[in-house]
Amino acid sequence: MGLLSKKDTKLILDPLADDNPITIQVLGICSALAITAQLKPSIVMAISVIFVLGIGNVVISLMRNIIPSKIRIIVQLIVVATLVIIVDQVLKAFAYELSKELSVFIGLIITNCIIMGRFEAFALGNGPWRSFLDGVGNALGYGVILIIVGFFRELLGSGTLFGFKVLGDSVEKTGLYAIGYENNGFMVLPPMALIVVGIIIWIQRSRNKALIEEN
């Protein structure tokens, strides 16, 4: 990474694992769980958040010296809301079906705590370029978890990936289904999203003991 200094690289890479917004900072859970029953909406959501958080961080960082601190929350909300409206309109124009699937959850990017959290914690105190990297890094960390959860839920729940029947046809009993494999219908229901994220947290913390919490 010739373009980025060591410190900048850290900004991008840290949120991917040891400072992950979902599993460590506990931010942005709401949307992460609701739309991960399939892989495709998860990826669209991840891209939307990368866009909103990257640009939003830059905007807030550029304005950081002129925002009165008393009304900063509302200023931040307006910036996010504007960006989210752009995302929503773009999705409606180019991927209408998908925007129907995601329904209110695109709108809920506004109240995604990752975004407000990064604005407060980083963009208000740092320059635009570093804020941009921080925003993209955190959104990537969020996206990685979304994609992992979406991958397992779609694969185990419906036996498909992106809608392709990778495990064979469950009706005609081909592929894995020929030897008696069954889809786990519970995987596509809401509770399993929570349990899958719980298991990811479990695995991550058993690999890195420093992250273990007190009771």
Place this chain on the structure above:
Amino acid sequence: MLEHIELFFKSIFVDNMVFAYFLGMCSYLAVSKKVSTAVGLGAAVIFVLMVTVPLNWFLDQYILQEGALAWLDGNRETPELSKYADYDLSFLSFILFIATIATMVQLVEIIVEKFSPSLYNSLGIFLPLIAVNCAILGGSLFMQSREIETAGLALNYGISSGIGWFIAIVAIAAIREKIRYSNVPAPLRGLGITFIITGLMASGFMSFGGMLTGGDEETTKTDAVKTVETPVEENKIESDNETAQVVVSENN
């Protein structure tokens, strides 16, 4: 009257904000370590939802929807005659809703501080947290996408989904207080076990789904039973929002 009761129980149990849609999870996880603080935040959420959902309902009905501006030239009853009939401002709903919510939270904070210092002391610290609680914005967005018909129903929806959220956070706080005395595997402690417990609670709440058929008279009992056997989240994702809610509430 019947539709009020139906909506009330449906919003609390079947379409529970936390367990069915994961709304407000951030504060749900962060503020659920003690029952007393959970009660405070839960009460604040009920209160703010009660104020913002009906308010946003009026904004939606009189400004945002397609043809909603017809009252400007006195054609509220016959919108097609109005010269504003083609105006559709619904793309502005995010920004308007969130502005309403942020302002209301600020306003509520000031009013409560002025008139009831004791309530302010118990709610006060949670109120700023609430502006960015997804349950609040989610309440307004669901109100819009479900096309709730009257202001009374919108008020009902706000209160009852707030109560659903309240129940969820108080329940998890009580469990977390008890779990301190159990020997949880070290890497699961704290966040991990909370996630898994919430998952189990959510699957428990799914059993309420059989209680009501979602207020849809066309669906007969046999239909509801049939769909229970097939995994339905797929239908939810694929079909449009309107039918999705019916399907989900039948099957949860």
